[in-house]
Amino acid sequence: MSLPNYLKAEQAVLASVFLDNKIMNEVNDKLLVTDFFDSRHRFIYTAMLDLYNDNQSIDYASVFSRLEQAKTTGKAGGIEYIMEVSEHLYTTSNLDSHINLVLDASLKREMIEVASEITKKGYQDDISAKDYIDESEAAVFKISQKRKTSEFSKLGQIVTEVREILETRSKNKGEVSGLKTGFSNLDKITNGLQPEELIILAARPSMGKSAFALNIALNVAKKNRSGKAGVAIFSLEMSNDQLASRMIANQADVPGNKLKSGFLDSNDWASLTSSEQILKNLNIFFDDSAAVTISDVRAKCRKLKQEDNLEIVIIDYLQLIKPARGQSNRQEQVAEISRGLKQMARELKVPVIALSQLSRSVETRDDKKPVLADLRESGSIEQDADIVLFLYREDYYVHDESKKTGDVELSVAKNRQGQSGITLHYKFEPSFSRFIVKEHFEPSGE
Incomplete structure (x- = not known):
């Protein structure tokens, strides 16, 4: 049985970056290299990140060049696969949905890995039951909190939220937050x-x-x-x-x-x-x-x-x-x-x-x-x-x-x-x- 993954969604995310380099800002904020299941996609995304951090244009030619420099072209599927991914779709309108699918599968895989580690640790004699349960709960809770982790917010958005809070406080003078x-x-x-x-x-x-x-x-x-x-x-x-x-x-x-x-x-x-x-x-x-x-x-x-x-x-x-x-x-x-x-x-x-x-x-x-x-x-x-x-x-x-x-x-x-x-x-x-x-x-x- 294969680990949870959405290969089409991973391809769609990479294709979106090829289609519009500005999207890399959002993708970089939300996805790590390890969130991609397909190893080819990890290498392609790594090359994209390198180009992004160097303020270089991201297209199939520049990505291929970075892969060649790192001697990982074959691991990324070769030029044919890179071109196939870059031509995968013609719109970026569903980017958020594709990112969420990639993240969802990534969290499931992480949970499976943690569960496996918990099982292995349970067979060890040098850990008490109390410590074992606490460490297990902490590991699971940490993963559950990842979905709740906040992202950077633009000042304009925060100002709007603060304005709403102030209006609420004005209507409810004396109330504590x-x-x-x-x-x-x-x-x-x-x-x-x-x-x-x-x-x-x-x-x-x-x-x-x-x-x-x-x-x-x-x-x-x-x-x-x-x-x-x-x-x-x-x-x-x-x-x-x-x-x-x-x-x-x-x-x-x-x-x-x-x-x-x-x-x-x-x-x-x-x-x-x-x-x-x-x-x-x-x-x-x-x-x-x-x-x-x-x-x-x-x-x-x-x-x-x-x-x-x-x-x-x-x-x-x-x-x-x-x-x-x-x-x-x-x-x-x-x-x-x-x-x-x-x-x-x-x-x-x-x-x-x-x-x-x-x-x-x-x-x-x-x-x-x-x-x-x-x-x-x-x-x-x-x-x-x-x-x-x-x-x-x-x-x-x-x-x-x-x-x-x-x-x-x-x-x-x-x-x-x-x-x-x-x-x-x-x-x-x-x-x-x-x-x-x-x-x-x-x-x-x-």
Whole structure:
């Protein structure tokens, strides 16, 4: 059985170039030499590319000359076949269809080759089942993404698209372009959480970063894609039950200590029943595996993405992700993890929020508000992150309950696509694991 191919389409593409040299611009953008199945066509196309790159005219005589120089005339079918191809058709109107057929067959052949390699690797003893599955999924996903790879766009086309976006925004003033977090001041700064971004949310222990991340998860699931947005939460420190209990307390307005003690009255049960129905309809997926690697996270998220159930990934927390193997020190391990998270965000085209611990050096200062240097192994994390947020709660250092205010500061230490050096203000209700915007924010220039 022959491998997938469309020989007539390959001939038509080459003939189109012979017919109109200007078409080579488009063909060169879309087709590689390896996309041609017939070896004769590969040699002819290689000669065409050489002439194109040298700004030379492409006709059967010049192509034949290049083939002679490379001593590949016979491999290209000889002068008779080159002339046959050059006279193959009399119009270029169906060029796009012919290119698409060539690409379609090329992708099928690549998939067959990858599948063959996957099969061979499966017989090897030096690879674990987990690594084998992850590498296999990655290889297949890479091919599937090729159809979605964007091409160069002309400025005029982009300007038209931007104009349409601006008109839509003008009609829907205040709407954000990314995922809505449910926090209006944060959405103003970020214009919503954007695809491919790595967002670091960092704080010292007990500042409320897990609760804040769960608030974002709940809000994203409820406020995007008409309540059908997919949220993946990897909690390496808390169990699924603990996470769900926090969300129930938040949604039902029932204090967490009541859920723990079981002292619930009839009103509490009514609120819980109502909230249960809301939460059951949300696409929030938990994974509380105690020890996971980046490969584990990526494989699970890739599956959700393929099922159209992934808009955002939340990881609590970065330093608990298990390194792969081979790194000699913690800095290298964290560098691998943060780089892996950024690559995953780009591959899956979703924002990734990774919680991070701050170093103990914060506690030795009089001013305990965090700065970028306080990030553990901060070099790689700071470099890979698009946004770095610090959560600070003065109440943590206040021991007199009567003097606690519930005030929380969220400082935007880094924002690659917008304003930074800004502090946002919230109220934290620990009983309900809930954050409330205290002060609205208007970015400069609005």
